[in-house]
Amino acid sequence: MTYADRLAQVTAQRGRLCVGIDPMPSVLDAWGLAHDLSGLERCARGIVEVLGPTIAVFKPQSAFFEAYGSRGVAVLERVLADIRDAGALSILDVKRGDIGSSMAGYAAAYLGDGAPLWADAITISPYLGVGALRPAIDAAVAGGQGVYVLARTSNPDGATIQLADTGAGTVAQHIVNETREMNASAEGCIGLVVGATHREAGCDLGGFNGSILVPGIGAQGGTISGLADVFGSALPRVLPTASRDIIGSGHENLGERARSLTAELRKLPENGENY
Numbered sequence: 069m070t071y072a073d074r075l076a077q078v079t080a081q082r083g084r085l086c087v088g089i090d091p092m093p094s095v096l097d098a099w100g101l102a103h104d105l106s107g108l109e110r111c112a113r114g115i116v117e118v119l120g121p122t123i124a125v126f127k128p129q130s131a132f133f134e135a136y137g138s139r140g141v142a143v144l145e146r147v148l149a150d151i152r153d154a155g156a157l158s159i160l161d162v163k164r165g166d167i168g169s170s171m172a173g174y175a176a177a178y179l180g181d182g183a184p185l186w187a188d189a190i191t192i193s194p195y196l197g198v199g200a201l202r203p204a205i206d207a208a209v210a211g212g213q214g215v216y217v218l219a220r221t222s223n224p225d226g227a228t229i230q231l232a233d234t235g236a237g238t239v240a241q242h243i244v245n246e247t248r249e250m251n252a253s254a255e256g257c258i259g260l261v262v263g264a265t266h267r268e269a270g271c272d273l274g275g276f277n278g279s280i281l282v283p284g285i286g287a288q289g290g291t292i293s294g295l296a297d298v299f300g301s302a303l304p305r306v307l308p309t310a311s312r313d314i315i316g317s318g319h320e321n322l323g324e325r326a327r328s329l330t331a332e333l334r335k336l337p338e339n340g341e342n343y
């Protein structure tokens with residue numbers, strides 16, 4: 069089964085919210101946990117324990133695990149396994165991107181049978197060129213996994229580069245166009261990252277047939293109700309993701325916040341459609 073098929077199946081059953089797992093110091097404080105390995109593990113695995121049976125997709129942020137060195141990465145491995153055991157999908161937010169030979173090394177870490185940090189999908193960065201991402205894309209297709217290419221990120225600093233004019237449209241549009249073409253032979257396993265924080269997407273997503281991961285909900289100012297204005301006809305493809313908004317007020321508030329965002333998402337016109 070391809071990543072696109074598995075995503076369609078699980079979001080049809082559970083709704084299309086992606087919960088970010090960002091066990092940063094302020095989140096550990098809100099959970100009353102120490103800033104150490106034990107706090108990291110209790111927070112990250114606690115999120116999956118509570119929300120794993122009902123949430124479709126989780127997005128662990130690799131940075132907050134890498135911050136604890138190899139033992140933090142071992143916690144990340146356990147979190148990825150927990151997500152799988154809960155019947156949910158994982159998008160590991162690692163934003164990797166390099167020349168082809170090094171990209172193949174990254175692919176071996178996350179993609180393909182037996183990859184030590186196997187995730188259903190990973191985020192990748194096209195700064196060295198969309199073509200340089202080919203080893204990761206090939207490995208993802210072969211393994212029934214997915215990749216999400218950064219196109220128009222949620223942070224304000226991204227605009228200078230992503231909205232720069234190439235002479236044939238913006239850089240973001242160039243990334244969308246190349247990704248759209250590659251997806252034709254990639255079984256829809258290539259997704260895009262486009263933030264919820266902009267008044268408009270900043271790129272034409274028409275004809276794009278992959279999933280669109282949408283960060284920036286909540287703490288960065290994006291809203292579920294604003295998604296229709298930002299994404300227009302691409303709305304059925306969006307996979308909104310929020311982290312601090314859900315996990316940032318402590319363990320006891322997790323379920324209620326996730327339920328509330330899921331309910332808001334269900335009100336969007338495409339509710340229930342497979343995409």
Ligand SMILES: O=c1ccn([C@@H]2O[C@H](COP(=O)(O)O)[C@@H](O)[C@H]2O)c(=O)[nH]1
Nearest residue numbers: 129221222223263283287288310311312
């Ligand atoms: O454009 C992007 C790409 C990735 N992110 C990541 O998403 C989460 C956002 O966390 P919130 O607490 O919901 O703001 C975080 O891991 C970012 O690194 C993004 O924000 N924008």
